[in-house]
Amino acid sequence: MKYFVVSDVHGYHNELIEALVMAGFDSSKDTLISLGDAIDRGPQSIETVRYFMTLKNKILIQGNHEDLLNEYNPSMPTEADSHNGTTLTYRQFYLREEMDLWKQYQVATVNAVEIGDYILTHGYLPCNKLNIIPGSPYELN
Numbered sequence: 001m002k003y004f005v006v007s008d009v010h011g012y013h014n015e016l017i018e019a020l021v022m023a024g025f026d027s028s029k030d031t032l033i034s035l036g037d038a039i040d041r042g043p044q045s046i047e048t049v050r051y052f053m054t055l056k057n058k059i060l061i062q063g064n065h066e067d068l069l070n071e072y073n074p075s076m077p078t079e080a081d082s083h084n085g086t087t088l089t090y091r092q093f094y095l096r097e098e099m100d101l102w103k104q105y106q107v108a109t110v111n112a113v114e115i116g117d118y119i120l121t122h123g124y125l126p127c128n129k130l131n132i133i134p135g136s137p138y139e140l141n
C-alpha cells in the first residue's frame with residue numbers, strides 16, 4: 001500500500017484523475033490523502049467531492065475553501081466569495097441538490113492526521129479546533 005497526497009485540487013477533477021493515473025494510484029490498495037481545498041475555482045467541485053467520497057481508502061483534510069463554503073451566506077455574498085469561487089460552488093451544490101453530498105463530505109473530513117513521524121494538515125495546525133482521525137495517538141500536551 002502507498003499513500004498518495006494531493007492538495008488544492010480546487011474543483012479540477014479531470015486534472016486530478018489524470019495526475020493520479022500518471023502516478024500509478026490504485027484505489028483498490030492505495031490510500032489517497034487530500035490536504036484540503038478540494039473545491040472552489042475549478043468547474044468540477046461536485047465531481048471532485050463525489051470522487052473522494054467513493055474511495056474506500058481516503059483521508060480528507062479540511063481546507064480554508066471548505067471553511068468558506070460552510071460559512072457562506074447566500075443572502076449576503078461578498079466580493080471574496082465571488083473571487084474565491086465560493087458563490088459558484090454553493091450554487092452548483094445547491095441547484096443540483098447535492099447538499100447531502102456536501103454534508104457527508106464534511107463529516108468525513110478532519111483537520112489533521114498523524115502518519116508515522118508526520119502530521120499532515122492543510123496549512124497550519126488548528127490547535128483551537130483539532131479534529132484528528134479517531135484512534136490517532138496524536139494529543140496536544
